Amino acid sequence: MTSIDVLDREMYTEAEAARLLGVPAPTLHYWLDGGSQRGKTYRPVIRVEPKGNRRVTWAEFVEAALLREYRRTHKVPMPELRLFIERLRDEFDVPYPLAHHTPYVSGRQLVYNAQVESGLDPEFALVAMASNQLVLTGASESFLDRVAWTDEIASAWRPAGAAEASTVRIEPDVRFGRPAVSGISTEALWEQAEAGATHAEVAETFDLSLTDVGWALAYEMAQHAHSAG
Numbered sequence: 186m187t188s189i190d191v192l193d194r195e196m197y198t199e200a201e202a203a204r205l206l207g208v209p210a211p212t213l214h215y216w217l218d219g220g221s222q223r224g225k226t227y228r229p230v231i232r233v234e235p236k237g238n239r240r241v242t243w244a245e246f247v248e249a250a251l252l253r254e255y256r257r258t259h260k261v262p263m264p265e266l267r268l269f270i271e272r273l274r275d276e277f278d279v280p281y282p283l284a285h286h287t288p289y290v291s292g293r294q295l296v297y298n299a300q301v302e303s304g305l306d307p308e309f310a311l312v313a314m315a316s317n318q319l320v321l322t323g324a325s326e327s328f329l330d331r332v333a334w335t336d337e338i339a340s341a342w343r344p345a346g347a348a349e350a351s352t353v354r355i356e357p358d359v360r361f362g363r364p365a366v367s368g369i370s371t372e373a374l375w376e377q378a379e380a381g382a383t384h385a386e387v388a389e390t391f392d393l394s395l396t397d398v399g400w401a402l403a404y405e406m407a408q409h410a411h412s413a414g
Contacts, residue, residue, distance in 0.1 A: 186331060192281055192338065194242035196362040202241040205346030205355065205364070207411075208253050216249055232269050236308035243357045244281035247339040250331065252285045254324045265305045272299040286334040293319040303319065344405045351400045364404060366397040375399060383389065 196202075199217070203210040214220070216237040217229045229235055230313045237381035241249075248283045252266075273285055276295045293312045297319055307313065311325040321329065328413050330349070333341035340356060342362050347353040352366050363372045369391045377387045388398045 190362070192242065192247075194241050194243050195240040196246060196357060197239055197241045197269075198238055199239045202246050202249065204408075205344055206246070206249055208256060209330070213241075214239075215248055216252055217245060227263065228267060230263060230270065233274075243339075243362070244284045246362075247284040247332070247342060247392050248255060248281055250342055251321060251325070253345065254328045265303055266309065268307045269299055271301040272303050273306070284339045286337040286339075287328055289321060289325060319365055323325070336358050346390045346411065347404050351404060352397050353400055353404045363400075366401045369401075371396075371401040371405050374401045374410075378402055 187379065197205070199214055200210055203213040206213065211339070215227070216230045217232055218237065219226065219230075221227070230252070231245050237301050270282065273288065273296065274280060276282075276299055277292060278285060278287065278308070279285055295313050297310075297314070299305075300307075300312070309324070310322050312319045313322050314320075331343040331352070332339050341354045342356075343351060344353060344355050347364075353371055354366070355362055355364055359365050359368055360370045374387055374391065374393075378384070382390070384395055384398050384402070387393070387396050387402075391398075
């Protein structure tokens, strides 16, 4: 069971979170703590107020994962998005509205209202009107495809770099929130393979399926290739 308390649990340094999310570290810091540019100070996007530290909670990580979906193809209009998230906090009376399942399922009308009231451009909306029905947009669908929910709270995320069918997951209560398959760290499996073990030997050592080992090593290979590039 995933409790609301886990949302406030500090899981990562900003550098670790940025690597797992696949976003530049300065971008993640701006989303979390705001910043100054050309003599003007900007408030955080995800947090209510700056914390002034470099630790990232599970809820902040999940909300940053949604923003990442926008960043893949768009430059997010931060003033409108910041106001939109603030309105969602008020509407749903939760500090981390994007880390809750309700807005995407039964709360779409409230999300739509918040979008309109905050002046959020339709290009960056979470829901849209189609044939008189509120439907999820591509960005929110892409985010939801990566998230597992328990008691309406985000309990797992398929990390950036993991293919759609991959079994690699990040969970706050498994391996300290590091990528894993069936509870085994992908990094540990990668180290075994790098030491010369075959996929079958790795699978036998950790009592995993060959499929899980394959997905874990594919994920780690993509991460190492990205780091090398």
